[in-house]
Amino acid sequence: MNFLPLSFGAPMVLWGLIALPVIWWLLRLTPPRPQQETFPPLRILARIARREETPHKSPWWLTLLRLLLAALVILALADPVFNPRERIAVGGRGLALVLDNSWAAAPDWERRVATAARLINDARAQAVPVVLALTAESPAQDVGPFDAETALERLNAAEPRPVPTDRPAIYGRVAQALAEMPGASLALLTDGLAAEGDEEAFQSLFQSELSNVLWVGPGALSAIALSDSANEPERFTVTAVRPEGETGPRQVTAYASDEQGRRIAETAISFGPGEAQATGQMTVPFELRNDFASVAIDGENHAGALRLLDENSRRRRVGLLSQNEADQAQPLLSPLYYIRRALGPYADLVEPSSPDLTEAIPQLLEQHPAAIIMADVGTLPESVRGRLIEWMRGGGTLIRFAGPRLAAAENDEELLPVRLRTGERSLGGTLSWSEPQPVAEFPAGGPFSDLSPPQDVTVSRQVLAEPSADIVERTWANLADGTPLVTSAQRDEGRVILFHTTPEATWSNLPISGTFVEMLRRIVQLSRNQGTVTANADPRGGQLAPYRMISATGTLVPPSPEAEPLSPGRDTPVTLAHPPGFYGSEEGVVAHNLLKPGATLAAIARPAAPVPITEASYAFDSSRPLKGPLMAAALALLALDTLAVLWLGGLLSRRSGRARTAAKATAVLAAVVLFGFMSPDGAMAQIDEPQPTDQEAIEAISATRIAYVVTGVSSVDTVSRAGIMGLSRFLAEKTALEPGEPAPVDISKDELSFYPLIYWPIDAGAPMPSEEAIARIDAYMQQGGTVLFDTRDQYAGGFGASGSVTPETQRLRDILSGLNVPPLEPVPDDHVLTKAFYILPDFPGRYRGSALWVEASTSESRADRPVRTGDGVTPIMITGNDLAGAWAIDGNGDPLLPTVPADPMQRMLALRSGVNIIMYMLTGNYKSDQVHVPVLLERLGQ
Amino acid sequence: MARIGEVTAPVTTQDALVRARTRASLVPDLLVQARRIVGNVIAGWHGRRRRGIGENFWQFRPYVEGEAVARIDWRRSARDEHIYIRDREWEAAHTVWLWADRSPSMLYRSTLSDVSKESRALVLILALAELLSRSGERIAWPGLTDPFAARNGAERLAQHVAHAEPSATHPDLAQVRRFSDVVVASDFLDPPEETMRWLDPLARVGARAHLVEVADPAEESFPYAGRTEFRDPETGEKLTFGRAETLGEDYRQLYLARRETLTGWCKKRGWSYTVNHTDKLASDALIRVHTAMTVEMDGGR
DSSP, X not given: OTTTTEEESSGGGGGGGGHHHHHHHHHHHSOOOOEEEEOTTHHHHHHHHTXXXXXXXXXXXXXXXXXXXXXXXXXXXXXXXXXXXXXXXXXXXXXXXXXXXXXXXXXXHHHHHHHHHHHHHHHHHHTOOEEEEETTSOTTSOOOOBOHHHHHHHHHHOOOOSSOOOHHHXXXXXXXXXXXXXXXXXXXXXXXXXXXXXXXXXXXHHTSOEEEEEEEEOSXXXXXXXXXXXXXXXXXXXXXXXXXXXXXXXXXXXEEEOTTOOEEEEEEEEEOTTOSEEEEEEOOOHHHHTTOOEEEETTOOSGGGEEXXXXXXXXXXXXXXXXXXXXXXXGGGOTTHHHHXXXXXXXXXXXXSOSOHHHHHHHHHHTOOSEEEEESOOOOOHHHHHHHHHHHHTTOEEEEEOOHHHHHSOOOTTTOSSOEEEEEEEOSOTTOSSOOEEBOOOOTTSTTTTSOOOSSOEEOEEEEEOOXXXXXXXXXXXXXXXXXXXXXXXXXXXXXXXXXXXXSTTTBSGGGSHHXXXXXXXXXXXXXXXXXXXXXXXXSOOOBOEEEEEOTTSOEEOOOTTOOOBOTTSOOOOOSSSOSEEEEETTEXXXXXXXXXXXXXXXXXXXXXXXXXXXXXXOOOOOEEOHHHHHHHHHHHHHHHHHHHHHHHTHHHHTHHHHHHHHHHHHHHHHHHHHHHHHHHHHHHHHHOOOOOHHHHHHHHXXXXXXXXXXXXXXXXXXXXXXXXXXXXXXXXXXXXXXXXXXXXXXXXSOOTTOSEEEEEOOTTSOOOOHHHHHHHHHHHXXXXXXXXXXXXXXXXXXSOTTOOOHHHHHXXXXXXXXXXXXXXXXXXXXXXXXXXXXXXXXXXXXXXXXOEEEOOOSOOXXXXXXXXXXXXXXXXXXXXOHHHHHOBOTTSOBSSOOSSOOHHHHHHHHHHHHHHHHHHHHTTHHHHHTTHHHHHHHTTO | OOOXXXXXXXXXTOOHHHHHHHHHHHHHHHHHHHHHHHHHHHHTOOOOOOBSSSSSEEEEEEOOTTSOGGGBOHHHHTTSSSOEEEEEBOOOOOEEEEEEOOSGGGGEEETTOSSOHHHHHHHHHHHHHHHHHHTTOEEEOTTTOOOBXXXXXXXXXXXXXXXXXXXXXXXOOTTOOTTOEEEEEEOOOSOHHHHHHHHHHHHHHTOEEEEEEEEOHHHHHOOOOSSEEEEOTTTOOEXXXXXXXXXXXXXXXXXXXXXXXXXXXXXXXXXXXXXEETTSOHHHHHHHHHHHHHHHHHHHO
């Protein structure tokens, strides 16, 4: 079974597969037993049977199904295991498990833990004690023996450490434990990297009485680590190493990040065939290189792939040099006092023990300081001057402060950035016109450009630079009158900087301002240490606290509790007490890196042991016993087979009636559920807005329908409907208009715009329409509709009682108060309403005498015109004559209500009034224009 | 899955003694059942009344020229101006041949019914025997008895049947004479041509036949489904079908077509054809057959 990661616990059972053809043959021969039925009318059936093919054998798919079933059962009985793992014989009376949890184990730590867990599980199965030791932990750790449960817990709690292994110490502990457990199995789970003292460690281990040794190592070491980095003047060089065993060409990408972790540069590092070391170069500008805080390799997640750089943020050593330190009684007058106070927190200050410059300067230079500050040193002895210049040109930063001595000294081309005029310049003295000068804005190109100039600093004395062509470039700070305050000049790799005033507060108050601290700090930041100092040169023995540690997976993390402060300068090995990382504080750190420059990654050699060594590799326990799934599949097939047999036997179709019922029930259920999901939307839609459906709209406009308002009082509504019906009939008889059914409208809900006229009988007993309904009526009237209000109270108001108001009129007034009612007037004689179809003097209904009020016409009445002109149709008509009452007819076409007085002619006139109103509604001013046709024709000369 | 049909009593390989006992014990039951059914039939039937040659008064009817003067009932005629003839009730004995198919196929009984076809056929025949005996008809079983008239005709017929050897062969109808009625209760599952062939002599001698088809509901509705092996109880022939439910439609068509053929054939000869399902009441068929007989007797004379 090489082609499949499959093994069998009982491979002999597989011989049963040979029986499959026999089973196949049997299955083919023995069809499923049919239902046996006695059937007298067989001869009739036989006539059909000639057409029907009778299956004498099982269907092929059923045979296949059963064969598969048999095969599955056989396979399952053979106890197959997918992705089998090696069984490691944990013999003897215990298991000693030594696991390397160094940084090299971090990338595949899970697999190592899984491997170890498997071993512990095997030990648990045999109920033997387990010694568990982690080689990157402290030698003081508890190695056991534990029982398997505890060992498993400890294993799961373990994690890789960003430090190399400490095999000798740990193996010593294990050897002690093994001495009490003779005949135990030893499992060495190595990280694959050789370390010092390995050989002795193994030998100490193998001295114990062992039953067997299991050697588990990574198949091939592929970790690539960074061993060195150098910030060269032109480029940044990174050196990477890889295990020596690896010979193929390989390329990785290294990248540099700044303090915030931003990736700012990268380079490719190519290992040639057989090369264990390779370098990459990042050619980026110096300013960018100064921001590098760490270099890392892409895709490598272990501590070795991250290298911290402290060049940029490392504490600088600054040498201080002065010539008049004698008077310690007046420290505030000491030239270096303010400099010490300003730089103390940021830099290591180095001061010579001797005031003699010939001794002091070599002392300082031995310390390879980043910068040397000389406070008012005039002339240097020739012997030391050369060394100082040499140091400066090699990259040192020389910071000089002016003072009486410098002012008196001669110009020194090398050690001064600019030529100075001899003597100092005094500003604002008693004999001077000038004022002490404040500091001007810092020039944009200089290092102080982002500082704001101090407002309260004045300079009263200074040394003056001779004007030259490049004086502006060299100036880092100016006074307000333009004279330089700080000048600087590049000297090869180094730099000389001159403050044109004193470092103490005699010439100016700059040294006691905060800006002075900032300026010095910037300058020191620009400088770089000139080499490392030897261990014994640490004057104070200061220890740096852990600041940021590298985790085993190659990320920066807060320091762990085990981390102890680091003594800078000493070559401290990387241990758990001193894990790799940054030591120091925000102001300056020292990088403590895992690999020293020149380190190599040597593969560990398998030691020779007195007992046989089994080799294995790390792997997850991905073995899966397949017996259960196979059996389940066989069971499923069995169920399928049963179903198929039932189907072949016809049981399913005999039950099909029931099945159909069930299907129906399911469908109904599904429909109910569906409806349940959908109905809320539908209900919302109905509640939301009473939009007329398309059907209603089509019905409403397919014929001209006269609408009436449903008041809610049934007697009124009945009369309204009958009245509109009567009018419709009359219209159909007399005119070309054949109105549709009367349309009852609910003004609060129904769409009104379909109807040209809405008849509104006012009834005091009806509920008052809501504000919204009145607003809708108002909109309807504004959009061209007409409402015919009928108060039907012509005789109810009492005769001549003009002051009294009937309830209907009062209600009408209430309604109209919410409407935009135009000015009204009774229909004038020459109004088009009086001539729209019939010529009518008035508009009676059941009653006679109430005027019909319409919108007041704006045009003047003219005697020579039969009708006054005017555009539009009145939006409102008001009458009290109960028009609908007069129009109302019953089912036979007979009048429903008597007119008052009972005069048939009045009913006829009422109907004619209705005709005129409808005609007026539908034709508008066309009728009023039509009466002018003779005049128009006459004007046209025809 | 339970079978739908079964053979009630094994026929071909049955020991003779056991068979006789079974038969003997079966027949009295049938007789009792037949009596009960006859009682039901008589309760709903108003007797067989018609004029004819007999002893009892039937009716007076007006004398028609040409009739025998001797038949005039003068006593009655003296009572008014008309001359009457006294009719007497018909009392001529009639021969009815009764035969029930006792072939193995008749032993079939499905779960849909309570009785086998043979049982139902025998019940029907014995019930008719009882009915006809009571009304004085002569009954006979072709090949088994000569026509006889007896009050206990059904018992005697049953006795004869019990001792007879059931055979699949068709009865010998040579003895049947004209004006006889023949009642044949069978399942008529043979091809119609065959049935017509052995019944054809009856038509030729002028006898009237009443065919009673005793059908099991399972034979008609064909409720089988799935893989089924059908066995013919007579020939032992077997047929296996993969999916029996697919045959149902065709089978029912053929089955009913056979019945239609026979019905039409009978109608053409003035015979009756009655279908009795074993899950229905036997008295239904009894009434129908009896009515058919009566009507024919009336219509015939």
